[in-house]
Amino acid sequence: MTAASSARSDAVRALTIPQELLPGDGRFGSGPSRIRGQQMEALQAASRTVMGTSHRQAPVKDVVARVRAGIAELFSLPEGYEVVLGNGGSTAFWDMAVFGLIERRSQHLVLGEFSQKFASEAKAAPHLEEPEILRSEPGGLPVASANPDVDAYAWPHNETSTGVMVPVQRPAGASQDQLVLVDATSVAGAAAVDLSQTDAYYFAPQKAFASDGGLWLSVLSPAAIERAERLAIAKDRWIPAFLSLTSALENSRKDQTLNTPAVATLVLLAEQIEWMLDQGGLAWADARTRTTSGMLQDWAARRSEITPFVSEPSARSQVVTTLDVDEAIDATAITSVLRAHGVVDIEPYRKLGRNQLRIATFPAVGEDDVASLIAVLDHVLDTTSDA
Numbered sequence: 001m002t003a004a005s006s007a008r009s010d011a012v013r014a015l016t017i018p019q020e021l022l023p024g025d026g027r028f029g030s031g032p033s034r035i036r037g038q039q040m041e042a043l044q045a046a047s048r049t050v051m052g053t054s055h056r057q058a059p060v061k062d063v064v065a066r067v068r069a070g071i072a073e074l075f076s077l078p079e080g081y082e083v084v085l086g087n088g089g090s091t092a093f094w095d096m097a098v099f100g101l102i103e104r105r106s107q108h109l110v111l112g113e114f115s116q117k118f119a120s121e122a123k124a125a126p127h128l129e130e131p132e133i134l135r136s137e138p139g140g141l142p143v144a145s146a147n148p149d150v151d152a153y154a155w156p157h158n159e160t161s162t163g164v165m166v167p168v169q170r171p172a173g174a175s176q177d178q179l180v181l182v183d184a185t186s187v188a189g190a191a192a193v194d195l196s197q198t199d200a201y202y203f204a205p206q207k208a209f210a211s212d213g214g215l216w217l218s219v220l221s222p223a224a225i226e227r228a229e230r231l232a233i234a235k236d237r238w239i240p241a242f243l244s245l246t247s248a249l250e251n252s253r254k255d256q257t258l259n260t261p262a263v264a265t266l267v268l269l270a271e272q273i274e275w276m277l278d279q280g281g282l283a284w285a286d287a288r289t290r291t292t293s294g295m296l297q298d299w300a301a302r303r304s305e306i307t308p309f310v311s312e313p314s315a316r317s318q319v320v321t322t323l324d325v326d327e328a329i330d331a332t333a334i335t336s337v338l339r340a341h342g343v344v345d346i347e348p349y350r351k352l353g354r355n356q357l358r359i360a361t362f363p364a365v366g367e368d369d370v371a372s373l374i375a376v377l378d379h380v381l382d383t384t385s386d387a
């Protein structure tokens with residue numbers, strides 16, 4: 001960095017941002033993400049009737065039932081699809097898929113850290129063959145292609161580490177018995193999707209659903225359920241009890257989980273799903289996140305110091321906007337002065353290692369707060385431009 005640019009970074013760090021510019025809520029993180037006040041009130045309301053009570057009894061089971069019914073309604077579940085859930089987050093679901101959904105060999109699109117992690121699990125599993133990996137550089141978008149030698153295709157609906165969204169569509173020419181496993185952790189509930197194009201559409205509650213972490217949820221097709229049931233009794237496959245998809249399925253059908261869930265996470269999640277449905281469901285959430293992420297892209301187009309990291313406009317995420325900052329300004333100076341003012345978690349994904357801002361616009365993030373965030377960023381850049 002030149003002396004001039006380090007002077008500008010120093011000027012950024014030293015700024016006091018006027019109070020009236022700051023957003024009402026400064027949480028713009030990609031997960032855990034902002035939780036609305038009404039959700040916390042719902043948690044408070046449940047503090048003696050649901051919290052601290054058995055997950056095998058009606059009060060907690062009713063919350064699980066609300067979650068399962070709400071997800072079914074939100075995604076307009078196709079005939080025969082089921083909502084399954086369990087403990088361990090999406091990371092656990094990858095391993096459940098390795099044991100219970102991939103039969104012999106999978107194809108993975110790898111376009112960032114999260115999609116890489118699932119591919120690595122499949123590759124390391126001794127009972128599976130070497131997966132087929134279709135890779136693109138961070139910021140790019142690989143395309144799934146039908147291969148008769150795989151029995152499952154895997155990709156993320158939204159690669160949270162880079163801000164790339166991947167279309168959810170069965171690969172042209174894929175056969176009926178090949179499963180499509182979509183990691184929707186950071187976009188489920190925020191973008192329109194046709195679940196008939198998937199066999200497992202899985203996610204966790206701490207992103208678009210504004211709850212806390214620790215759970216996974218997955219919408220399974222009849223074909224995925226049939227595969228899981230067949231692999232569960234296959235003689236040549238050991239499946240750890242905790243990673244058994246069929247156990248999760250049996251428990252979910254009874255509105256329970258295999259082992260004790262975080263009850264607060266379920267309460268916050270149920271509340272958020274019902275709020276989304278009241279607002280207009282998935283179509284509403286899709287429109288809102290397109291608007292708010294569009295505001296950020298428009299801002300980037302206006303600022304000479306800011307360039308969208310994802311060069312292909314149609315691949316840009318509507319929930320995680322990644323924006324490169326001109327090398328003349330240290331992006332960490334920007335994120336740290338914002339953090340000092342309560343505007344948090346817009347640092348880039350740690351392993352990406354870029355001079356970048358990463359801003360999440362999940363459904364709980366309104367247009368007014370995004371407008372304020374943009375005003376704050378303009379203030380930071382404008383008042384330091386001659387430093």
Ligand SMILES: *Cc1c(COP(=O)(O)O)cnc(C)c1O
Nearest residue numbers: 089090091114156160185186204
């Ligand atoms: C956050 C995230 C995960 C990991 O979720 P956990 O619930 O923390 O295991 C996996 N995939 C994607 C795309 C994510 O954004």
